[in-house]
Amino acid sequence: MNAMTDKTTMTDGTPANAIEMRGLTKIFGDDPQSALSMLESGRSKTDVQAETGHVIGLNNVSLDVARSQIFVVMGLSGSGKSTLIRHVNRLIDPTAGEIIVDGIDVLKMSLEELRAFRRTKVAMVFQKFGLLPHRSVIDNVAYGLEVRGVGRKQRLETAEKWIETVGLKGYENSRIRQLSGGQQQRVGLARALSLDTDIILMDEAFSALDPLIRAGMQDELIALQKSLHKTILFITHDFDEALKIGDRIAVLKDGALVQEGKPEDIVLRPANEHIEEFVAQVNKARAIHVRSIMEKGEHEPCELSVDTDARCEDVLPMFAENQWIGVKDRDGKQVGRITAKQVIKALARHTPGVP
């Protein structure tokens, strides 16, 4: 654990953003450059697609992902979100734009540098798990370390530790096919975590799981993140999931960035109709943090209090017994308080159809 805290303090000298994308464009087809010049000359995406037969995966996306936060990219299928995440470790090369990870331009890397980068800087979790069926669980978890060249004894020790963390103790020597989907994704998660990289890419990591198991994995990810402080780029098509785990959310549509901001920004101020549609479906009590609607300042101490990360759904049951709920910062100091009325107001205001 000490090594982990050292690492977060060490990042002081390095750039504030873990991942920066500038004008990222990806066009699939035989001659992407000509389609790109059409796109740059101001033609619409549908025009270019109809005329050249090229598919525009990403259209001029710029994003900053700050360190030690869970950044969620949300979009429907075909919105280019999976294409986007694959640019970070260059599983896909962009047609135009630049990607800077930890201050280093990923696109300027040689093949050898890129491999070293993938081995040490970014780990990835996949929707379809991508586990090796001919290996046991522990060998799968140790795979990344094996590729990195870590000795057998050490990598198995590390793998064992992470298998325990994700709750698969006792399954070390099982075959992958003997595990359920949820367990398989735990292996995928352990495999990524065992590399101890600062950045973890999660491509629809929980989308293939049953709702209950998915919720459990989300909670676990949030709990893990509290102690690990990784930079996690998380892709999902599920707005609820995005609101639950995201520190920041970016919404993609048809390969273009529609809105980027804190979860409550998106819920309270949707940028366009497309996002409003999502918001209408969503559980707002989960999306809105109490800190954004509380009465700020020092008040007399409340009997019950929550931390600043708490959301409306966390405080609602507490109002059964109390009128005021305090909000405390990380050091336990009360920074504000909130009543049931404030919460109800916040929820009601953002319900469509209610003026």
Added chain:
Amino acid sequence: MQTLPSFVYLIPAVMIFGPGKIPALIATIVYAAPPLVRLTDLGLRSVDPAVMEASRAFGTNPSQRLFGVQIPLALPTILAGVNQTIMMALAMVVIASMIGAGGLGYQVLQGIGRLEVSRGLFAGLGIVVLAIVFDRTTQAFGKQLQAKIGITEART
């Protein structure tokens, strides 16, 4: 290679090396190798792309992917190729004996030439038994591997 009648391979082999065991061996290899090559190729290519991508994402180089992922996952298919190749090589036994390969095939050939039914039948049965033994062992080995890897589940 497989579209040509197997007799045709004998001609260039004999022209270059003359009759004997070596040209028979070469003709057999030319005749029997294609299934192995094709199935190996098929097996390597049809490895689950999701697994390959994951492997790439962890920074593997091409040889690590070939030996660590592709070959192990393609092994059942490769073994099916080995099996087919052995079967085809056995099919060449009698034909190759025409250019001096000797062995059981020559016994069959002699049996036909001298109308000695018992000699031909006996040698022929020998070849069949040999083929069954090879076939069963390689297939059983392949099945064992397949079960170990769980290929069928992995592809769904």
